[in-house]
Amino acid sequence: MSGGPGSPSSSGRSRPSGRPGQRLNRPSRDPLGWNGIFNINKPPGITSAWVVSIVRRLTGARRVGHAGTLDPLAAGVLPVCVGPATRVVEYILEQPKVYRAEIALGVTTDTDDAEGRVLATRPLTGIDEPKVRAVLAGFVGRIRQRPPAYSAVKISGRRAYELSRRGMPVEVAAREVTVYRLELLEFEPPRLVVEAEVGRGTYIRSLARDIGERLGCGAHLSGLVRLRVGPFRIEDAVTPDTLKGLVEAGRASDILYPPDEPLLEWPAVIVGPETARRLRSGQALPHRGSLPDGLRVRAYTAAGAFLGILRFDRSQRLLRPEKILESEDAPGREER
Known part of the structure; x- marks a missing residue:
């Protein structure tokens, strides 16, 4: 009450x-009528910005923005706000996120994911499930984390990835982030699958890299699915193609969450x-x-x-x- x-x-x-x-x-074809949040299931292979452009084109809304970038290779929940609801983006960003991450042990890359150049390979000597579980437990709570060299973090006013792409040495300062939960789902060396619930600013690529370092073999992120952002779950998310069909059928309001949902x-x-x-x-x-x-x-x-x-x-x-x-x-x- x-x-x-x-x-x-x-x-x-x-x-x-x-x-x-x-x-x-409820929305209409009038751009001023859209006001809410679409829970989009972003497929791998496209950028978060591209999803925003798809929603803008389908709805005709002037104001469209997503609440938390997913890398192109990643998939999963991407809340997209339209109309006045874009003003709640910052509050969605503050909410916990849940990921299912696949980690490749024994190989490090310059981007900390599968897209990067291989820097080193190391054997998986003495790594068993008990050791993996012990290492994962050490990452739960408030931790210091260094964002990837290929990230949007600014260094002297420039994005780290811009400097890295130009071959310039990049030293990104470590910062405090929160890992609420880190659970082992599968361990079939060199493949490791975990589920992580994290706070704002946590890089899963960095988490994969640091887990590998703690295990002594190195690692990189080989796959990522975002399962939840605040109240938005992957079970309820729709693909861009599904959204297109609903908009064309005049039923997009069926999946448009109100601005206060998060x-x-x-x-x-x-x-x-x-x-x-x-x-x-x-x-x-x-x-x-x-x-x-x-x-x-x-x-x-x-x-x-x-x-x-x-x-x-x-x-x-x-x-x-x-x-x-x-x-x-x-x-x-x-x-x-």
Whole structure:
């Protein structure tokens, strides 16, 4: 259940009363009508940017963006936001991701994956399943990780991969990332398959490389499938071809998730018309209760439309608008 402006609901997966699971702002062929998230199953062999271009072409939407790049050889879940929903991309990026990774032991490459140039080969001496499990356990938790030399990390304003492709020496600084879970699925030397649940900024290529180094044989990532991003699962994802067929049949709204789908674990408030107008104009709301500083809250209009995201400023006891998605001229919006 949701309270008024001064009492955000603690029931994270709640929606406004009387509208359980309803898809808001269903799309139309009008570019301004699209507002939601497609859970795309990206096939291997194409870039994430190419998937975005496919969705833009199919929908005619002006604003389209994905929530987390997958390398061309990787496959799996790629959330693609359209319309005002592109404003929630940053919140999807913060959510845990689950991957199934295939690792080739005994061979290191300059890209840390199968596309790169082989740098060295080493024998798999003394490597058995107990040793593999012990090594994997050492990567769970907060760890220091060095991103690949061929990555989008910036060094002095330039992408690391741009420098690497020019043959320039690249030293990417290590940084802290989180590995929530790392499980062994298969071990048939030199093939190793793991399932990893990780936080933002974690490179699975680097994880494969470092596992190989810890085992003493070297390794690279030979295959990758993203199984989940936040609430978006591969079991529910659709291919670009399936999306094309649904758009042509006028049924794309059947698979368009509402913009608040990745935020349903957050508390929520419902606001009246006057308060909604104040939020749209950037005004903060006084809050008398006690909330953690920086807590994000979903806001909905009395009509049930997702208005946007508020953030609690404890020092001023205010709920400040952080992102407002639903504007005064939103298609189909009615307030009384």
